[in-house]
Amino acid sequence: MYTLLQTLLIETLEKDTDPVLRRFIETVLPEMEREFGAIPALGGSEAAHYDRLTRMGDSYAETKSKRWASTADQSLLVHVLNGLLTAWNIIPLLPAHETISEDEKRQLCLGLTLHDYNKYCQGEEEDSPKADEVESILALCGEMGEKLGFDSFWADWRSHLSNIGYLAQNTQGKCGTNLPLANWPNITGKGHRLMSPLRHLLAFGDVAVHMNNPADILTTTRGDRLREHLRQLGIEGSLVYHRLRSTTGLLSNGIHNAMLAYTQQEGWYPLLFFAQGTVYLAPEDGDSPDREQVKEVLWKGIEQRLSNAMLGGDIGFKRDGKGVKVSPQTLELFTAERLIRSLADVIVAKVGNVKNPATPKRLNSLGLTGTELERLLPVADLRCDRLAELISLVQRQFFAQSEAFIVWVLQRLKLQGQITLEQTQAQKGGVNYGWYRVAAEYVLVRSTLDTEQFTEVLENFVQALADWAVERELLPKKDNPTQSAFLEYVDQYLEVSDWACAQTSFAQELESYAAAKTKGSKQPICSLSSGEFASEDQVDSVVLFKPQQYSNKNPLGGGQIKRGISKIWSLEMLLRQATWAVPSGKMEDQKPIFLYLYPAYVYSPQVAQAIRVLLDNLKQRVNFWEIHKFWQKNDCKVTALRDFPWLAEQDTEPEAGRFQDSAYGGKGDKKDLPFMGISYTTTRGKTVTDAWVEPAFLALAMSRLLGIKVVTTPSQTPLYNSDSDFNESIKLDGPASFWSVMGLPESIHLEELWQGRIQQIDDFIQRLLILYSTHLESQADKPDPRWRALPDTTRQLMSDPLNIFSLKEKGCRKQKRDPTRTEAAQYWHYAQLLAKGDNTMTKKLTLIRRLAEEYRQFYRTRSTDSTHAILLPLTKAMDTILSVPPDIPTEDLILEGAGQLRDAIARQKPYLRPILMDKTLKGSAKRAQELRAIEQFMTTCVEDLFLGQYKGDIALLQENRNRLKSGVGFAYQMLDLQEATEQSPEESE
Numbered sequence: 001m002y003t004l005l006q007t008l009l010i011e012t013l014e015k016d017t018d019p020v021l022r023r024f025i026e027t028v029l030p031e032m033e034r035e036f037g038a039i040p041a042l043g044g045s046e047a048a049h050y051d052r053l054t055r056m057g058d059s060y061a062e063t064k065s066k067r068w069a070s071t072a073d074q075s076l077l078v079h080v081l082n083g084l085l086t087a088w089n090i091i092p093l094l095p096a097h098e099t100i101s102e103d104e105k106r107q108l109c110l111g112l113t114l115h116d117y118n119k120y121c122q123g124e125e126e127d128s129p130k131a132d133e134v135e136s137i138l139a140l141c142g143e144m145g146e147k148l149g150f151d152s153f154w155a156d157w158r159s160h161l162s163n164i165g166y167l168a169q170n171t172q173g174k175c176g177t178n179l180p181l182a183n184w185p186n187i188t189g190k191g192h193r194l195m196s197p198l199r200h201l202l203a204f205g206d207v208a209v210h211m212n213n214p215a216d217i218l219t220t221t222r223g224d225r226l227r228e229h230l231r232q233l234g235i236e237g238s239l240v241y242h243r244l245r246s247t248t249g250l251l252s253n254g255i256h257n258a259m260l261a262y263t264q265q266e267g268w269y270p271l272l273f274f275a276q277g278t279v280y281l282a283p284e285d286g287d288s289p290d291r292e293q294v295k296e297v298l299w300k301g302i303e304q305r306l307s308n309a310m311l312g313g314d315i316g317f318k319r320d321g322k323g324v325k326v327s328p329q330t331l332e333l334f335t336a337e338r339l340i341r342s343l344a345d346v347i348v349a350k351v352g353n354v355k356n357p358a359t360p361k362r363l364n365s366l367g368l369t370g371t372e373l374e375r376l377l378p379v380a381d382l383r384c385d386r387l388a389e390l391i392s393l394v395q396r397q398f399f400a401q402s403e404a405f406i407v408w409v410l411q412r413l414k415l416q417g418q419i420t421l422e423q424t425q426a427q428k429g430g431v432n433y434g435w436y437r438v439a440a441e442y443v444l445v446r447s448t449l450d451t452e453q454f455t456e457v458l459e460n461f462v463q464a465l466a467d468w469a470v471e472r473e474l475l476p477k478k479d480n481p482t483q484s485a486f487l488e489y490v491d492q493y494l495e496v497s498d499w500a501c502a503q504t505s506f507a508q509e510l511e512s513y514a515a516a517k518t519k520g521s522k523q524p525i526c527s528l529s530s531g532e533f534a535s536e537d538q539v540d541s542v543v544l545f546k547p548q549q550y551s552n553k554n555p556l557g558g559g560q561i562k563r564g565i566s567k568i569w570s571l572e573m574l575l576r577q578a579t580w581a582v583p584s585g586k587m588e589d590q591k592p593i594f595l596y597l598y599p600a601y602v603y604s605p606q607v608a609q610a611i612r613v614l615l616d617n618l619k620q621r622v623n624f625w626e627i628h629k630f631w632q633k634n635d636c637k638v639t640a641l642r643d644f645p646w647l648a649e650q651d652t653e654p655e656a657g658r659f660q661d662s663a664y665g666g667k668g669d670k671k672d673l674p675f676m677g678i679s680y681t682t683t684r685g686k687t688v689t690d691a692w693v694e695p696a697f698l699a700l701a702m703s704r705l706l707g708i709k710v711v712t713t714p715s716q717t718p719l720y721n722s723d724s725d726f727n728e729s730i731k732l733d734g735p736a737s738f739w740s741v742m743g744l745p746e747s748i749h750l751e752e753l754w755q756g757r758i759q760q761i762d763d764f765i766q767r768l769l770i771l772y773s774t775h776l777e778s779q780a781d782k783p784d785p786r787w788r789a790l791p792d793t794t795r796q797l798m799s800d801p802l803n804i805f806s807l808k809e810k811g812c813r814k815q816k817r818d819p820t821r822t823e824a825a826q827y828w829h830y831a832q833l834l835a836k837g838d839n840t841m842t843k844k845l846t847l848i849r850r851l852a853e854e855y856r857q858f859y860r861t862r863s864t865d866s867t868h869a870i871l872l873p874l875t876k877a878m879d880t881i882l883s884v885p886p887d888i889p890t891e892d893l894i895l896e897g898a899g900q901l902r903d904a905i906a907r908q909k910p911y912l913r914p915i916l917m918d919k920t921l922k923g924s925a926k927r928a929q930e931l932r933a934i935e936q937f938m939t940t941c942v943e944d945l946f947l948g949q950y951k952g953d954i955a956l957l958q959e960n961r962n963r964l965k966s967g968v969g970f971a972y973q974m975l976d977l978q979e980a981t982e983q984s985p986e987e988s989e
Helices: 004-012 019-036 046-055 061-069 076-089 102-113 117-123 134-147 157-169 192-208 221-233 250-265 291-311 328-333 336-350 359-364 370-379 382-398 403-412 434-445 451-471 481-493 506-516 567-580 605-617 624-633 638-643 688-706 737-741 750-755 761-778 787-799 803-814 821-835 839-855 872-883 890-906 923-949 954-959 961-983
Strands: 040-042 238-244 269-274 277-282 317-320 323-326 494-496 535-537 564-566 593-598 677-681 709-713 730-732
Touching (some): 004 605, 004 638, 004 688, 019 134, 076 102, 076 117, 076 192, 076 605, 102 157, 102 192, 157 192, 221 238, 238 250, 250 269, 250 277, 250 567, 291 328, 291 336, 291 494, 291 567, 323 336, 323 382, 328 567, 336 382, 359 370, 359 382, 370 434, 382 434, 382 451, 481 494, 481 567, 593 688, 605 677, 605 688, 624 638, 638 688, 638 761, 677 688, 688 709, 688 730, 737 787, 761 787, 761 803, 803 821, 821 839, 821 961, 839 872, 839 923, 839 961, 872 923, 872 954, 890 923, 954 961
Parallel strands (some): 709 730
Antiparallel strands (some): 238 494, 269 277, 317 323, 593 709
C-alpha cells in the first residue's frame, strides 16, 4: 500500500528522478510517517514539555519548556523530508568536478533521516546519547534504522553505519558535534568526503527548514550560514528572495507564480517556498529585476487568468429580468473593442432559456396588431432573445446616446425600411422592447437557421460592429482603476532582493477612511479589508457572498450603511469564480467552510507540487461511509488513514511522473503552486453541523498525514498571512457545537497532543471517527447520514460512556438484529478510548466489566441467545435492589439478592452453569463454589454499583438501568469473543 504523501510525491516527481531518491520515498518515507509524524521537531506545548522534562529529572525543565514552546510547530516528518529534498536539490548545482556517488547519496539520505535522533528519543521519553558516546549513538542509529526500514532501501547500510552516524551527529554547525573522524570506528570510503561535501549538504537542508520567512536570508544569521555552506560546496550564486506581505489567496498565489515564471527567465533557481514567497539561488552577476517590468508581467498574468473565463461569459456578467449586465471590473479589464468582439460567446453562455423565451411576452407588450403578432410569434424563440439582448447590452453600455448605432443595426440587419428608429426604442420598465421586435423580424426571414448556425450570425454581427465603431472612433478610451489599484498594491506589498522599500500609504488609507465616514460620503469601504485601496459597491456578479453581507449594523437614526469591496478583493473574488466555477452571490447559501493550508515553516519544491496535486485531485466530497468501513476494516487504527484513497481516480499503485507535465516548469499545462493552498467544502444540509462535519475532519487528517498547518474557517479571507503568525498545527474558527461538546479545543498544539496532556493528534482523529461511526451506525438512515442529529449523539457519548452501547443497540434494532460479539468488542474499545483521561468514566467501565466477569463464573449462555437470557443475573440483582425497602441493611440486601439469584440460576439448564459442569469438582463443592460466586456478584452489585457508583440513590439507579444493562451485555459478548479467540484463533464471527 502507498500512503497519501508517497502517492503525491511519486506522481509529481519527474520520471527521470534519481533512483536513490525514488527508492527512499518508496521504502523509508512510509516508516518515517509512522514513527515521526506525531513527534515535533520544533514548537510544542510548554505544559507538555515541562511535564515530560520533570519526569526525566531535567533540572532546567522550566527554562527549556518555555523556550521550546515559543516557536511554531513543525513535525519531525516534515522537518526531515523538506530538509532532505532541499539538500538533494542543490546537488545538481555542485561544480562539475564534484560527483556524488550512489553510496554517498544513500548516506546523505539516511544521515539526514537520523540527524534529530534526540527528538525521537524525547518522543519515546528516553535520554539521548551525548556527542562523545559514539557507541551509544551508533547503537541508537542501528535501532532506528531497523524501525525505519533501512534494509529495504539499502541492504548494505549496516556496513556504513559509522558514516551514517557521523553525518547524523555532525549535521549541526557546532552544537553537539563530534567532528574528528578518528573517534568514529569503521569509517568506510574516503572519510574526508563526509566532511565535505556531504556534511555541508546536510547542514544546508537542516538550516533551510528552520526558516519561516523568505527575508530570513537577510535578516537572520541563518542566511549567513546558508551562504557559508554554499561557499564550502563551491556553488556559485547568491541567495535572493521575493516576498508578498499580504495574503489574499488565489490572487497572492497568482503573483507568486508569475514571479516564479519571470525569475526563471532570469536564471533564478527556486529553493524554498513559503506562504509569502520564495528563496532562490540567483547568478552572482545578475541584475535585480526591474520593478516596472515586473509589475507589467504580474498584471498581464492576472489579466490572462481572467480573460478566458470572463470573455467566455462564465464570470463578470449577470443576467436578470432586464437582460445581461456587465460588471465594472469587466469593463475595466478589457477595452471596449475586445469586449464587443467577445460578446457573442457571453450571450450564448448567459441566455439559455430555451423553454421559456422572453420574446413572445415582450412582443405582446408592444401593442402590435393581431396580424403582426401572428406573423412574428412562430419565430419568437431563443434566437430572438439572444440577438435582442446582445443589441440592448451593446447600446446600453457603449452607444447610449448614439443614433448612428441604431441606424447601423437596422442597416446591418436589412430592416431599415421595415422598422423606424422610434420603434426600436420602445421601452417598458427600463427594458428596450423594441429590439425584440427587430430580432423577431430578422429571424423571420432566416427561420431555417438552427441555434448553432445562429451563433455564427451573432459572431459576425459583433465583429462587424467592432470594426464599424473603431473606424469611426466611437468607442470610449479604456480607463482601468483596477489595474492602477493592483499596481499600487504590488508597489506596497511585493519585496524583491535589492529593491528599495516602498512606503506604505497610511496617509491615503486614513484619508479614505475619514472620507467614507462622513454623512455625505458615497464611497463605501471594503468590508473584507481596510480602506487602503479604492473600493466600489459590492456587485453580485463579483462577490461570492451576498452583497452587503459582512457589514456593521446601522446606527440609530442614521442612514443605510453601504459596504463596498476594494479593487484587490474584487480581483480575488473573480479569480475564485474562474478557478472554482462557483456561482457568484450564491456560494454563501451552500455554507462553505474554507481550509487554508500553510507550510509548516517551508516547502521544498517537490512538496509544494505535491500539495498542488492534492488540492486539484482531492475528492469533491468525503464519503464517511467509506472512511468508516475502511477504518473498521483496519482495526480502527488512525495510521491506516494514510492508505485511504483520498484522491479522485487514485489507482492502487501510483504512476511515476503522472503529474510531472502539469507541475511548475513542466512541458505541459503549468498550474499554480499553492504557496498558501485553499480548499473549501459545501453542504447540502441546512445546519451549521452539516457544514462543519467534513472540514473539521479534513483539518485533522490533512495536518496529520501531510505535516502541514491548516486553518479552517467560514471566513472568505485568510485569517493569517503565513504560518509564522500562529504556533498551532490546526486552528478551527467558530466550529459547530459538537466540536466543543467533544472536549476538542479550537486550536490544537502538536506537542500537547503528542504528550497526551490534551491527547495526541491521532487521539483527536480517533475520537472524531468514533463519534462519526457511532452516529452513522445508530442515527443515520443510509444513504442520509443525518448529521443534524450529530450534536445529540455527541452529548450522549460525552455524558456517559455507557450510552455508546445504547446507541449501538438502537442501530441494531433498526436492522432487527442483536449486536454481534465482534461489534461488542469493537464498541467496548470505543468506550475505553472515549473514557481515556476521565477517571470517573474509566472506573465505571472497569466496574461494568467486573460485573460481567463475575457472573460469567456461575452463568454462561450462548452468544446467539437473546439479550434477556444473557443479562439474566444482572436483571435479577437489579430487580432485588430496586424493590426492597431503602432502609434494609446492606448484608440483608446482599443475602436476599443472592438467594433470589440462586433460585433463578437453579432453574436454568445445567450447561448454562459452568461450575455445575466442572467435572473436577464434587457435588457439594460445586454447590458451595457456585453459591460463593453468586454472593460475590451480588456483593459487587450492592456495594460497588448501588452504594458506590450511585450513592444508594434508587431513582438514579433506575434512570441508568438500561444503560447498565447495555454495557454489561456488551462486556459479556466481548469477554465471550476473547475466550473463544484464545481457544481457537481462527474462529470468525
